[in-house]
Amino acid sequence: MKTLKLNSGHDIPIVGLGTWRAQPEETEKAVHTALEAGYKHIDTAFNYNTEESIGEVVKKWTKEGKTKREDLFITTKLPHVGNRPKDVGRYLQMSLERLQMNYVDLYLVHMPFSFLGNPETHAPLTNEDGTFRLDVDNDVIGTWAEMEKQVEQGKAKSIGLSNFNLEQIEKICLSCKIKPSVLQVEHHAYLQQPDLVERCKKLGIVVTAYSPLGSPGANQHFSSKYNYELEDFPDILGHPTVGNLSEKYGKTPGQILLRHITQKGIVVIPKSLNPKRIKDNIDIFDFELIDDDIRMMNDLDRGEKGRIFDFLFFKGVEKHPEYPFKQRLTVDGEKISQL
Template identity: 50%
Template sequence: MAAKISLTLPSGQKMPALGLGTWEATNDNEIETALNTALQLGYRHIDTAAAYENENAIGRVLKQWISSGKLKREDLFITTKLPTVGVHPDRVEIFIKKSLQNLQLNYVDLYLIHFPVGCKFKEGSVHPYANENGETVFEPQTDHVAIWKKMEEQVDAGRAKNIGLSNYNITQISTVLKSARIKPANLQVELHAYLQQRELVDFCKKNGIAVVAYCPVANPGYNKFLVRLGQQPIQLPNLLGDPEVAKIAQKHSKSPAQIALRFLVQIGVAPIPKSVTPKRIE
């Protein structure tokens, strides 16, 4: 059972190989129901981010489970992420402290740099600053080495057990590795049977970096996100409708989603499927 399988991080800590993703889960009632369901079913790895704007709701649920004695803090593996507006040496500590406050935790198990690019910061917002034309304003330079040193300081201070990267490519990871005192424990990227990123996964494994897969069933709901941004829907890959996946699912009496997730677990990658539907979470 994937929930019982774990990946060992360089720190020696175990990360459950199946986690609950929470991107696009912004309705408080929805996320609280989903998280309670997941914890009841045995999920212990929960993935969020400052940019998802649901850390407060997640924090309330975690507080209830821990304060009631149903779970100990060390039973859980909680990941959150530094937003693009925090990708600056002066703002790393500010944003991790804010996330910890929202999550009502003293530390997170994994803190990731969400994207390898810094955006202009507007006080009070986790979203990039846009100019009068609605265009995102980026920092003139992103100093990966300086930012990683600030990430390392969060481990030293006990705010994060492990630190890592998200949406970085091999060149960008290599830049961090060359100067790192504490090496990245994890890389989180889009990964599924239709987008296997074999070279990137192999590179990470050779360097002792665990890989977490977001959109592990190819994100069939992505068009809802595009429409909300005012963009046109696009043709999406239908991994769950793939005849080969269906054939394997039928053979093993499983759902196509279970097959898609099991594929990733078997190649040593930790999938974090997102759902707010209790039956799908189960």
């Protein structure tokens, strides 16, 4: 498995298995299939409710001598309800207990904004009108200092950020002792963010692409869980350019999308519960897109209009001072989702 070197000195496998929206039993099966297929990297979060299942499979595999913990790369994330200095250690400890591990390879601040949460269920609290109860006092720099302590205590090998914009990343880089190793952001053919990627490269931060296939099925989830839908949800896997390249290279559309991203030195974490697709998604190292085809894929970028995860399904989140995608809300004064 190809890896990239992090500024912490550790290596991150360039393909990992995503686990968002997977039920516990499905997760166990998918992680098992993935480990058999050669995956070493699994992505989870406190909020996904997949940590326990991942922990079970890893425990079984290590007990049976089929893998060693140190050969795996496990990422989890500090939730939006725990995004404040005093909660960092507590939430990481809860994740470690769920994972049955004494360290994670990568701990990410899941989002720059924070909500007040129910202390029992860890669900965000809402107001009577359905808006989320914002914690506007969150201290981003203080939270990062606590993230650094997790490295010093050996509970996280590397630390990083997710869904932060460039300005927020640079602010942390100016005051930190330990630089973020990874930025995990939405990245696919329709949202390529070349400036952000370039800047991260200069800062020595590895980018991980979430939703690298365009997250088919996410709109249904937004609708059933939050009664929120994106107009014109994209079908990136079905784009004719991707189809043509799929025929040309004798690879699936998914493999073309993942190859395009990894060939730029970006990590991908596609989620699948389907054994064939789990295997296909890691089988992308026996071909290379030629420059003209890379350019054709680069041309699919729609900029901010390509963003799926603007988090507006958290009703009222755009009023949080750390909401990262303000430019998403309007283009020339018009709401972008109406364009």
